[in-house]
Each structure stands twice: as C-alpha cells, then as structure tokens.
C-alpha cells in the first residue's frame with residue numbers, strides 16, 4: 001500500500017466534492033436521521049461550495065492517495081479560534097475523513113501527522129478541532145494523538161443541534 005499526501009488544488013474540486021460527500025455520509029448516516037444528513041450535505045458538499053473553499057486563502061486541503069486513488073482528505077484553517085482554545089497561535093483541523101475501507105490501516109494517522117507538520121510549518125503552535133461527542137472512534141483517535149477536551153460547541157446537522165467537543169493539543 002503506497003500512501004501519498006499532497007495539496008488538493010482547484011482541479012480536484014469535482015473529485016473532492018464526491019469524496020467529501022461520500023466519507024461524510026458513510027461516517028454519519030447510521031446515527032442520524034436521513035433528512036438531517038441530507039439538509040447538511042445539500043449545503044456543504046456542492047461543487048460550487050467546495051470550489052470556493054479550495055480557493056480560500058485561509059484554508060489548506062491535504063489529499064491522501066493510496067496506490068494513486070483518493071483515500072481521504074483533511075481541511076485545515078487558520079481562521080479565528082473559539083475562546084476556549086487557549087494555546088498560542090492555533091490552527092484548526094476543520095475536516096478529517098478517510099474512506100471506510102482504509103480505517104485502521106494507517107491512512108488516518110498519516111493524514112494526522114501531515115496536519116501537524118503542515119500547521120507547524122505555517123508557524124502555528126496549537127492545533128484544535130471539533131468532533132461530535134458521539135463519534136467514539138474519532139474521539140479515541142484524537143485522544144491517542146494527544147488532544148484533550150477544551151470546550152463544547154453546537155454543530156447544526158439539519159434540524160438537529162449536536163454537541164461537538166472542541167479538542168486541542170500543542171504542536172511543540
């Protein structure tokens with residue numbers, strides 16, 4: 001299995017839109033009402049939206065490929081952090097998604113390591129993220145990677161106001 005991680009570019013928009021939608025659906029469809037998933041996805045994963053996110057100067061997309069095929073991605077952002085994130089110079093992992101068939105294979109850890117390297121190389125000293133409190137696998141993964149809970153925020157999944165944990169760790 002050859003894992004390669006590269007920046008996603010404007011020409012990846014069609015592929016990234018499909019990858020984003022598929023991995024989001026696979027991660028959350030089992031534990032959410034179909035109408036709430038659909039409401040969120042219809043807004044978040046349009047080609048127009050993903051194209052504009054790829055062009056956002058505050059955002060960085062990393063794409064992971066396995067044997068040349070897309071296997072996951074992450075989106076980092078240097079936007080303003082919430083107040084409960086107290087570490088210096090924070091960067092956010094806004095999304096981190098790996099295709100189901102690659103869970104537990106090392107693709108997720110490779111992507112996380114790239115997030116940490118990328119944030120550090122851009123001069124950040126803290127990394128943080130929001131994760132649904134019921135996403136046990138992702139929470140376990142972040143704890144394993146040294147993140148700890150710093151606060152909570154609401155994530156609106158259609159009509160369902162969900163509680164996300166905000167988790168942070170130092171990059172140093």
Ligand SMILES: CC(C)(COP(=O)(O)OP(=O)(O)OC[C@H]1O[C@@H](n2cnc3c(N)ncnc32)[C@H](O)[C@@H]1OP(=O)(O)O)[C@@H](O)C(=O)NCCC(=O)NCCS
Pocket residue numbers: 023027096097098099102103104105106107108109130131132135136137138140141144
């Ligand atoms: C988050 C993600 C990138 C992590 O990658 P991964 O390949 O699953 O990571 P790992 O297998 O190295 O680590 C997951 C850990 O959770 C554990 N785990 C698996 N299922 C679990 C469950 N139901 N409850 C609790 N822990 C669980 C695994 O055993 C593993 O811990 P271990 O290494 O000590 O055994 C990946 O799971 C993913 O893309 N999930 C779907 C999308 C998603 O939820 N993204 C996060 C949004 S915030």
